[in-house]
Structures are given as C-alpha cells and as structure tokens.
Amino acid sequence: MNKHTSIDENSNSKDHLVIGVLAIQGGVLEHINHIKKLGYDAIEVKKIEDLEKIDGIILPGGESTAISKILRERNMLNPLAEAINKGLPAWGTCAGMILLAKEIEGEDACHLGVMDIRVKRNAYGSQLYSFVTLESIHEVCNEPLELIFIRAPYIVEVSKETKVIHKVGENIVAAKEKNILVTSFHPELSSSLEFHEYFIEKFVLGR
Numbered sequence: 001m002n003k004h005t006s007i008d009e010n011s012n013s014k015d016h017l018v019i020g021v022l023a024i025q026g027g028v029l030e031h032i033n034h035i036k037k038l039g040y041d042a043i044e045v046k047k048i049e050d051l052e053k054i055d056g057i058i059l060p061g062g063e064s065t066a067i068s069k070i071l072r073e074r075n076m077l078n079p080l081a082e083a084i085n086k087g088l089p090a091w092g093t094c095a096g097m098i099l100l101a102k103e104i105e106g107e108d109a110c111h112l113g114v115m116d117i118r119v120k121r122n123a124y125g126s127q128l129y130s131f132v133t134l135e136s137i138h139e140v141c142n143e144p145l146e147l148i149f150i151r152a153p154y155i156v157e158v159s160k161e162t163k164v165i166h167k168v169g170e171n172i173v174a175a176k177e178k179n180i181l182v183t184s185f186h187p188e189l190s191s192s193l194e195f196h197e198y199f200i201e202k203f204v205l206g207r
C-alpha cells in the first residue's frame with residue numbers, strides 16, 4: 001500500500017492514518033463518527049480504488065447477504081479478500097464477521113472467506129432476541145463495556161490460528177486471527193470508543 005505518498009503534510013489527523021468503513025449498507029456513519037472522535041481520519045469505502053487509500057477497514061453490521069451481493073456486483077469481493085489476505089487490517093462487526101468467515105453454518109458458500117472460523121447467523125433467534133450486556137473484556141480495556149447484539153451471529157468453531165477474545169456464556173463473540181478482528185456485537189452503537197481504539201492501536205498501528 002503506497003497511499004502515504006498522497007497524504008497532505010498539513011493534515012492534522014493523528015498519524016495520518018485513514019480508516020476505511022465499507023459503505024454499502026448498515027452502520028457506516030456510526031463507525032466513521034467513532035473513528036473521528038478518536039482523532040483519526042475515516043472514509044467510506046465504496047469502490048475498488050478506495051482500497052488504495054486506507055490503512056485498515058471496518059466491515060459494519062447490516063445484512064451480510066445484501067452486502068455480499070453488492071460487493072460482487074461492484075467486482076469488489078475478490079480485491080477486498082485479496083487486500084485482507086495480504087495484511088490489510090480488518091474488523092468485522094456482526095454482518096461484517098459473517099462476511100469474513102470461511103464457513104457459515106448451514107450454508108454452502110462463504111463471502112470473503114478470509115478468517116478461519118465457522119459462524120452461525122442469527123444465532124440468538126429473531127429481532128426479538130437482540131440484547132445488551134455489560135461485560136469486562138480485559139484484552140480491550142479495564143472498564144466493563146456495553147455489548148449490543150442485534151440479530152447477532154456467534155462463532156461456533158475456530159482454528160489454531162484464531163485467538164478467542166471474549167465469550168458470552170458458552171458462545172464466542174469476539175476473536176482475532178492475524179490481521180483480522182471480529183465481534184458479534186456493535187461497539188459503534190455504544191458510547192464507548194474503547195473497541196475502536198483497540199482496533200487501531202493493536203491491528204492498524206501495531207502491525
């Protein structure tokens with residue numbers, strides 16, 4: 001990635017980092033606002049060329065099948081998978097986690113297929129089963145965090161490469177593998193910026 005050559009020297013965003021948020025559907029603005037509140041630059045990623053401008057990408061929640069369909073129509077599915085395979089830091093929240101997974105329970109095909117996990121979609125049932133819970137995730141911060149689940153998936157199987165970051169009950173709801181972070185829940189919908197800071201510090205700056 002050589003986007004640093006085009007960055008304005010006078011830009012006052014921290015470390016000249018640009019975080020892309022896949023802007024096809026779902027919670028795009030909420031992620032952008034969280035990143036900006038931390039003092040970093042955030043842009044919407046809508047086409048292949050946008051991938052050249054970013055240091056990391058967030059795949060937001062929404063409807064994974066719809067997002068995947070549009071990615072394919074825009075010929076972005078393979079270039080995005082390739083960029084992530086080559087090391088672009090990526091964080092998938094909810095539908096974003098489904099897009100990144102190599103296996104989806106009960107379905108034949110995956111979407112980007114870049115993270116060695118098996119996920120179960122709508123694992124908690126219908127919309128009625130959306131819920132919020134307060135949990136401590138020591139890897140991320142010392143204070144308890146509000147975890148917001150909306151028609152959420154969870155991870156049913158991980159590989160040796162995957163590190164489980166958090167479980168709610170028996171279910172894996174946050175994990176990482178190389179340059180990829182996934183969460184079943186929506187940190188962009190809570191007022192805390194901790195998860196966004198964690199992604200930037202550990203995955204984007206720390207790579």
Ligand SMILES: NC(=O)CC[C@H](N)C(=O)O
Pocket residue numbers: 060061062063064065093094095096098121122150151152153
């Ligand atoms: N909040 C969400 O992102 C829901 C994900 C959605 N249920 C899906 O299967 O894609």
